[in-house]
Amino acid sequence: MARRFTIIAGGLSNAQTRADARPRDWRVDLTPVEGVTPETIAAWRALLTRSGAQEPHFADPDYILPAARHQAAGRDLVFALVWGAQAHGAETLHAVVPLALPHPIWGARRAALWRPPGLAGPMTHLIEGRYASEVEAALRANLASARRRLTLSDLPGGPAKNIGRPSLQLLPGRHAPPVRTIPAHNFVGIRAKTDRPAMEIERISEPVRIRDAVEAFLVLDARASRKPIVADPAEAAMVRVVTRLFARRRQVSVDLARHRGEIVSGALQLGAGDGSVIWRQAALASAG
Numbered sequence: 001m002a003r004r005f006t007i008i009a010g011g012l013s014n015a016q017t018r019a020d021a022r023p024r025d026w027r028v029d030l031t032p033v034e035g036v037t038p039e040t041i042a043a044w045r046a047l048l049t050r051s052g053a054q055e056p057h058f059a060d061p062d063y064i065l066p067a068a069r070h071q072a073a074g075r076d077l078v079f080a081l082v083w084g085a086q087a088h089g090a091e092t093l094h095a096v097v098p099l100a101l102p103h104p105i106w107g108a109r110r111a112a113l114w115r116p117p118g119l120a121g122p123m124t125h126l127i128e129g130r131y132a133s134e135v136e137a138a139l140r141a142n143l144a145s146a147r148r149r150l151t152l153s154d155l156p157g158g159p160a161k162n163i164g165r166p167s168l169q170l171l172p173g174r175h176a177p178p179v180r181t182i183p184a185h186n187f188v189g190i191r192a193k194t195d196r197p198a199m200e201i202e203r204i205s206e207p208v209r210i211r212d213a214v215e216a217f218l219v220l221d222a223r224a225s226r227k228p229i230v231a232d233p234a235e236a237a238m239v240r241v242v243t244r245l246f247a248r249r250r251q252v253s254v255d256l257a258r259h260r261g262e263i264v265s266g267a268l269q270l271g272a273g274d275g276s277v278i279w280r281q282a283a284l285a286s287a288g
Contacts, residue, residue, distance in 0.1 A: 023084025026134060027091070028142035030078045030099075033068045036061065040081060043093035047126055057270040057277060058119055059126055062245035067116035068098065070238040076101040077114055080142070082127075082135045095127040095135040102150070111143055111150045198259065205253040205272075213254035214243045217266045220256075221282040229280070239268070239280065246270055259286075 031040070041061045048056045057063060068077050082095035100114040127135050143150040204213040218236065222228040230236045246252035251272055257265040265283035269276045 021086045023092070023094070023131070023134070024087055025085040026138035027083045027085065028138050029081040029083070030142070030146075031081055032078055033065055036065060036079060040093070044096055044126070047093050047096065047128060051126065051128060057246075057251070057279075058116075062249075062251075063242055063270070064096075064098065064116060066238050066241040066245065068114075070234045070241070071117050072100075072114075075114070076103075080139055082138055084131065084134070094131045095139070097127070097135075097139060099152075109148070109150050111152050199264070200258045201255065202258070203253050203255050205250065207247040207250065210243055210247040210252060210254065211240075213256065214240060214268070216256060216263055217254055217268060217280070217282065220263050220266050220284070221280070224282045224284050242270075243268065257283075 044061050048059060068079075078099050078101060080095070080097040080099055081093060082097070083091045084094045085091045098114040099111045101111055102109060140152055143152055204210065218228075218230055218239070222230050229239055243252050243254075251270060253269045253272075253276065255267045255269065256263050264286060265281075267281035268279045270279050271277055
């Protein structure tokens with residue numbers, strides 16, 4: 001008796017296959033911050049994954065959206081969501097472009113790319129590189145056809161065909177080199193051969209403890225910094241919201257170093273494991 005075999009196609013999932021198919025039509029939604037839905041956030045993170053971002057913390061919606069809410073500085077911000085539709089009708093998000101719109105009365109008719117304060121890099125928006133030309137054409141056409149015709153400044157990084165995967169980083173002075181820390185469950189006291197005081201270092205990553213740890217860090221920063229975070233209510237609100245959102249996904253940790261029970265230095269880190277980066281840090285002069 002002859003045996004029958006069934007061949008099951010493996011490899012890419014249906015969702016990934018649809019995302020890889022070249023779009024036939026393009027649609028652009030100019031969406032305010034509050035209009036970004038959970039479905040859009042899921043599509044946003046899928047875009048980050050396809051783009052191959054190794055450290056996507058500063059391009060993640062949990063970072064960009066709070067920055068737009070709390071640090072817009074009075075500007076009218078929207079997110080240009082550029083969707084591509086395949087022949088069978090399925091749509092995939094191929095770009096997220098934060099834009100600052102001009103004032104409706106005395107502003108120029110030019111929409112400007114917006115980036116969160118404190119970040120630098122060749123691009124602060126997210127465009128899937130292989131569709132950069134189509135995305136740019138669709139976005140310019142959408143702005144030009146609006147009731148109030150707008151133009152768009154050139155996209156950073158040169159011609160659209162040269163735009164690669166998203167790249168965001170902290171401005172110089174905000175990003176510090178990695179430091180070795182000791183997990184809380186492996187707590188030890190450290191004493192150098194010199195007269196430097198012993199330090200107790202704790203890393204807090206449990207979501208239920210993050211809020212109190214962040215407040216302790218803000219108190220330290222207020223004592224140690226010339227420009228404390230809490231002196232700017234908008235910046236302080238952003239720090240609290242970002243850490244709360246990242247904590248939900250276990251993507252934030254707080255390092256606190258104590259000397260004789262007093263917190264003398266600390267750092268906020270986004271991400272987990274080897275992919276984490278220092279976002280904010282502070283230390284009393286006596287801690288060095």
